[in-house]
Amino acid sequence: MMRRRTTLLTGCTALALALGTTACGGGGPVSAGGGDKALDGQTVTVAGVWSGSEQKNFQKVLDAFSAKTGAKTQFTSTGDNVSTVVGSKIEGGNAPDVVMVPQVGVLQQFAKKGWLEPLSATAQKSVDAGFAPVWKKYGSVDGTLYGLYFKAAHKSTVWYSPDALAQAGVKPPKTYDEMLKAGHTVSDSGLAAFSVAGQDGWTLTDWFENVYLSQAGPEKYDALAAHKLKWTDASVVEALTTLGKLFKDKQLVAGGQKEALNTDFPGSVEKVFGPQPKAGMVYEGDFVAGVAHDQFQKTIGKDADFFPFPAVGGGKAPVVSGGDAAVVLKDGKNAKAGMKLLEYLATPEAAAVWAKAGGFLSPNRKLDLAAYGDDVTRATAKSLVGAGDSVRFDMSDQAPAAFGGTKGAGEWKLLQDFLRDPSDPKGTAAKLESAAAKAYQD
Secondary structure, three states, rough: OOOOOOOHHHHHHHHHOOOOOOOHHHHHOOOOOOOOOOOOOOOEEEEEEEOOHHHHHHHHHHHHHHHHOEEEEEEEOOOOOOOHHHHHHHHHHOOOOEEEOHHHHHHHHHHHHOEOOOOOOOHHHHHHHOOHHHHHHHHHEOEEEEOEEEEEEEOEEEEEEEEHHHHOOOOOOOOOHHHHHHHHHHHOOOEEEOOOOOOOOOHHHHHHHHHHHHHHOOHHHOOOOOHOOOOOOOOHHHHHHHHHOOOOOOOOOOOHHHHHHHHHHHHHHHHHHHHOOHHHEEEEEOHHHHHHHHHOOEOOOOOOEEEEEEOOOOOOOOOOEEEEEEEOOOOOOOOOHHHHHHHHOHHHHHHHHHHHOOOEEOOOOOOOOOHHHHHHHHHHHHHHHHHHOOEEOOOHHHOOOHHOOOOOOHHHHHHHHHHHHOHHHHHHHHHHHHHHEEEOOO
């Protein structure tokens, strides 16, 4: 979901990043040339979490599909609870044809309920040719490919105001401890260090995942993501303890914990890049650039920049990614036309439309990097497709929706509770394990 430079753009290459992509099946190919308007008079309904500038930019992609095929499109924003909204629409006999799914766990849930069409041969061919295998892995359930990863997110980026860091005499840090030290220096110069979007629980899972991947390592990360390792493990308690030190430090968190819990993701970006800055840095994915540019007219690379999320302790710098996968619902009124939309989304032509608009990364290695509108995004995209299978997918997105993807429940709520009171990491770990055990069992 919304769910993205150090002055050294070369830092982007250190952000080894990759996601795999997939698609869904059930129809012939979308014509590759000017389009034969084969879908004239047909309507494709699409649902997804996007709103604001993301919805507006995705609509440009849908409009390009319409121009090519003659189909009309209707997009509905589901909000964060995509699983609940889509489930109720299916039960009510009003299922959309295509859903842009922001969590691997939700994609798996939909597939196991028998709701999804496998990708067509045409879409699968595009995936095999254009995407790293990891994308196919995350779009597949029990060996069948259901999801096409159209939009990727680089979730190991810390965004900052170059002016704020320059005024404090701070350079982008290389380690987590250096980052906290730099944060205190920024705070001493008059701005809080970090704007934290605690009102949106998903941002807190991203904080945890970067700390955990770096501190505990990839093997434990994979085990915890699959719930083969319990959340009561000492490595989880250690990561929560590390995160808690930041959360409870009022010099580091703009407005303290209470204000953080009342700040949503767009609000957190505004506190750094808006007309009245309250913080020097905001941690989140590469999509921060889209908000900073579209809503606050910041020039990316000049007025807004990022550094890689730094290494924690003796670990390696983390590389966490995420993405939105397009799937076709069997119960949609026009699943065949929906599959043709997926076949279109699998092409570099479709990705180029949003790449030009900004706030977007494509895992499709066939997309010409020149399609991106600025050097910073171009370098980030290059690292994404160049990293192949070396990335770790967002952990909460791999979990069942009840644990990793539901507002006011599971991991989202428990980490909000932890932000409110970070004094008991062990107790929080126990609550996380209890919620995870129930969700994975269900």
